[in-house]
Amino acid sequence: MTVFFIGAGPGDPELLTIKAQRLIGECPVCLYAGSLVPEQVVACAPEGARVMDTAPMTLDETHAEILAAHQRGENVARVHSGDPSLYGAIAEQIRRLKADDIDYQIVPGVPAYAAAAAALGQELTIPELAQSIVLTRMSMKSTSMPAGETLENFAKTGATLAIHLGIRALREIERQLAPYYGSDCPVAVVYRVGWPDQMIIRGTISDIHAKVRDAKITRTALILAGPALGGGHGFPDSALYDAARPHVLRPKAKA
Template identity: 80%
Template sequence: MTVHFIGAGPGDPELLTLKAARLIRSCPVCLYAGSLVPAEVVAIAPKGARVLDTAPMTLDDTHAEIVAAHARGQDVARVHSGDPSLYGAIAEQIRRLRADGIPYDITPGVPAYAAAAAALGQELTIPEIAQSIVLTRVSMKSTDMPPGETLENFGRTGATLAIHLGVRALRDIERRLSPFYGEDCAVVVAYRVGWPDEMIIRGTLSDIHAKVRAEKITRTALIFVGPALGGITDFRESALYDPAIPHVLRPKVRA
């Protein structure tokens, strides 16, 4: 018996990996985060499977289901949104599984920031403009951030920020980041990427709050901040394909 932690991607059932789909189809028990994972994703569970939405459940509840499945010798598909390595709340689940000697594995999924970049139709790392992506969040009602992991510290780098769980804190984000990026810095809010009601809202640090408020978005959104989001077209081309710069697979410089 194995508990399979499965990244279901951002919402589009077609963004499931082949391995993820195979595991969901084979497990007689399926526990999925229904507030973030569409029912269509787990509709492929085998006939007669025990399929439970964990949104109203506690950690004790979900672990009890897993312990019971373990006693029956039944594999469990533990389906999370995006990629479970990022804000997946699997660390505390794994701690309990290890304590009880229950085997598990992890199948990665398409993370929200990657799906959002695809929806934007752009690369997030632009030569000499942005070469680093900081995946972070704000505290709000969730657990506190470690002391050094502040928006101000990340803002000092000038990197592109991908801020999770912060759509209700846009005013605070503007206040804290404007000194580093400027009020006219590009901001994108990607709402429910991969779902039928997906929405992309573009703005700046100074006006994004009003635009998001007008759409009445209060959850399930990812915030990008940084100059790379501003539709820059005047940038240096990557050295990867530069004929004047040889590398191991293209050792000779063309005349």
């Protein structure tokens, strides 16, 4: 049997990949993170499948379900939100699978930052303004961050920041980012991106806390910050389509 770690995307069932939908529809066991993955995503599980919401379960309990499926020779769809490679908590699961000699595969999904950018209707990398995206998080009640991975260090780069698990730490985010980006730097908070109750709040580093507080958002939100969020004004066109710059697929410059 095989355990398939499946990225379900941010919440919209239509953002499932074709491969993800096929595997969920084939596996007789489906374990999904119900706090972040809507039931509609796993509604395509086969009739009679063992479908379990793992939100209230421990790692030991979910692994016990996988071991039982292994003994029965049944494939498992282990469905996570977004893309499993980012804050998917799959590393510790894979460690246990390897210890028990159980095969696994990873099926990528649409990450929250990409869905948020789509919801905002803009690009996160603007020529000569921001060409990098930093995916990070606040520690809060989660495991601590490595010593060098601070918002202050990331802010020094001027990159676009995608901050997870930070909605309750907006004051601290303001304190660390304002010296580098300026208090008027644009910020967007995207709540439950891809869900029917999705909400977008735009503001600046200095006023986003008040706006989020007024909206009573306390969880399940992604924070995007950086000059690229302003859309950019007067930036140069990308060299990719510049008629004067030939490349391997357009070997001759055009006048």
